[in-house]
Amino acid sequence: MTDATRPLVRHLTEEELLARIFPLLPMGPATLLGPGDDAAVVAAPDGRFVVTTDVLVEDRHFRRRWSAGDDVGARAATANLADVAAMGARPTSLVVSLVVPGDLPVDWVTGLARGLADVCGPVGAGVVGGDLSGGDAVVVAVTAHGDLEGREPVTRSGARPGDVLAYAGHRGLSAAGLALLDAGLVGPEDATSADPGADDVSGGVGACVAGYLRPEAPLAAGPEAARSGTTAMLDVSDGLLRDAGRLARASGVGVDIERDALAGDVDRLLPAARALGVGREAALAWALTGGEDHGLLAAFPSDVVLPEGFRRVGRVLPGPAGVTVDGQEPAVRGGWDHFAG
Template identity: 60%
Template sequence: MIGAVLAAPDGRVVVSLDVLVENRHFRRDWSSAADVGWRAAMQNLADIAAMGARPTSLVVGLVLPADLPARWVTGLARGMAAACAPSGVAIVGGDLSAGDEVVVAVTVHGDLEGRSPVLRSGAHPGDVLALAGAQGRSVAGMALLQAGHPRAHLDLVDSYRRPRPILAAGPAAADAGATAMLDVSDGLLRDAGRLALASGVVLDLIDPAEAFRADLAVLDGAARLLGVDPLEWVLAGGEDHGLLATFPGGADLPESFRVIGHVHAATGPEVAGRVLVHGAAAPVTARGWDHFRG
């Protein structure tokens, strides 16, 4: 890689890295090269937004099989460019090597623009828990592909191939006084648990039938087709990359956020890091994506 020189007017740079491995995170028979490029870029852009920053640039590392057509690589680049263009993000460098399967490693940089970073460790008892973005759509799309229904419920399949997080919601949340934030990449329950553990609190989601009414309605047809409870997709599904944040009670939330729960002190039997659903244990067995177990 040839070095890139980047401006940092704020004096601080937010950096994040994600890796996509073929047949672990994507399949070439499920997604076009442009789809893979879009996902690789967008999941990184969401990481920066979740710190309250504006993404500015990417560097990309590729591992490519020797027989991979060049048009696949150019398609990957087009997908990345399409994901980055609305945010004015530039791809400023990268590197490549040969290997048995495609690996896409993306490092993203962001500018806080004078804001304090929003960490996952700042939630306080009395805060509200809010979400910006859809929930459950990506995992539903993947389930349809796994079941051999690539043309059913195309909106959900497209959500898997090309997630669309509300990137502007991150800086807006920071400006509105968000106390903690992260993006939902590995499942709502799993990522909410990470926020709760880092903050030393307990999170209690309000009744999902109320908090996720619109999501459940969108998922209903695919759930009936596959014989799945859509609540499992909502609570355990990831890779929609919605932004999960806490705000002081009574705060005016940015327009893109909806309240989905509350923050409580970790006292008595309620240990820090626990996530309740309507005051009780979560009514699903799945907890989200595990990078080593699947």
Template identity: 60%
Template sequence: MTHPTAPLDGPGAVVGDLDETGLLELITRRLPHASHTLLGPGDDAAVVAAPDGRVVVTTDVLVEDHHFRRVWSSGADVGWRAAMQNLADVAAMGARPTGLVVALVLPAATPVGWVTAVADGLAQACGPHDVGVVGGDLSAGERIVVAVTAFGDLAGHPPVRRDGARPGDVVVLAGGLGRSAAGLALLEAARREDGAPDLEALDDDPCVHAYRRPDPPLTAGARAALAGATSLLDVSDGLVRDAGRLAAASGVVVDLDSAALVGDHDALAPTADALGARAWDWVLGGGEDHALLGTFPPDAAVPEDFRRIGTVHPADDGAPGVRVDGSPAPVAGWDHFGPAGGASRR
């Protein structure tokens, strides 16, 4: 008597049950094909159209228990997040994202369903933006790692760099601040209380959603470039830290106006009060919302995606930096190799 074969991605199936070809087939059938994809998965390399003749390239990596925890992020959440943090970097150059490749390191005990969910999350993030997932790699290892390299097209205009801010420019922001950090704090607080977060209670929280699935303003970067932005940067490590990078590259002082950030603060204040935290710490130092920070000449018509949050001043004493309402801002934000690893991103 014969018995039906269990599906390779069914409940209980783990990566060690499959060979590489079988796992790749389960993954690639879920990945989106986009208009710039000339040749997708299946050959030694993919071919992506580059109408501009130049290609914007960026890469980033997520490591389990350093950047995410499976106990509170689904495979689809991790796939979404891995895509979006790279697509935001492309947008921050003033480019349109066109494609990405993904490499996965997977322990043999990793559930196959979790891996295919990563592919689903990649598709959910990329498909609506006409971004193709065109290939990648698989490897066995001791810890899950998701590495993404993304590509973009400049559509004929120069890249918008960090080093173009000039005294007199206005500082602008597209997107929100602090929500991802607040979501992480909620998850961490739940874990501290009983060893595992109450996922059912937190699933509908907007801050937890912002942590699991950041939604950067991907189309705003190209609009900023066309409107004459002098500098642009993805806020991945916190407003003050990333504004400091822009200031250092441009040799200027970035002075942030707290009044322009009150809305972000007030939206987070109830969560901060409940956790005994400071909402301003999340607004100024929280990363992974992937807002776009930029500068424009004072007479520029700033795109509607952006709001004005400060001004650029000369570094008269020779020390570029960041101020808030004219006073030096404390260093805040994520640093991979700083004391205690910065604010945990897990």
């Protein structure tokens, strides 16, 4: 099908577009009543539910020249489900509000639905409804719900001096991938799930591109951390330093990041750094400040065996609240801020 013959959103009615989307979306076992009525009904056997929301805006969070609809759908689901997992909850359902321009190809929209399903289906989360509107740019707003399964929610405020700081997931891949795409050194076709430590474009660099287009969050690690006794946890969406600072301030403690614990991440990012003509310090900066990897940062009592997927990255110290790297003020600053200059 050529671009000239691809159906556009403006060629369909709202009902016709929804009719193409709904069959692609998973319902999930907690869904009692799915799309089609004024609201969905989702079981909450715990008597409580976790709820969070996030929005992706075209040319702010993604660019269509790089990201297919599948990529954006997967990213939207991942960003929200990681927040649910960070509370120690199991994801159950999403509602998705979508703003689309009339000249957007219909297959981009159905691709977005497939991307949502790619992430939600394996964890049993249903996409149970939402809203559809026209606008000048693509906006994807997602609200996600989760089941605590009888556990107390894990907050950012419970870390205690003496706790071990641990992390599950990738660090720096998304930031490195964005830098590569922004520099025009690679395109989305170079994305690969190959070993991010490989010293070539199809490996290390390609995995960074994939890490930006479709970050993979360790969703199962959140509830497992809660079962293992984590004292505090959050989704790292804005960079390790910035989000560690949020945990520190909420808990009233100091947090010290151990640089040696990041050595493996830095090694995996070196192919991207070399491609951009920068060195190891730039790779370290990505690992410390790069956002949108959606890993989980958690504090555990020192006598707890870290659950699968978590690796020690530092320690929790008595206040004042703040973050250091090997006991020193960080040499780099940053992390994502929507309203920074």
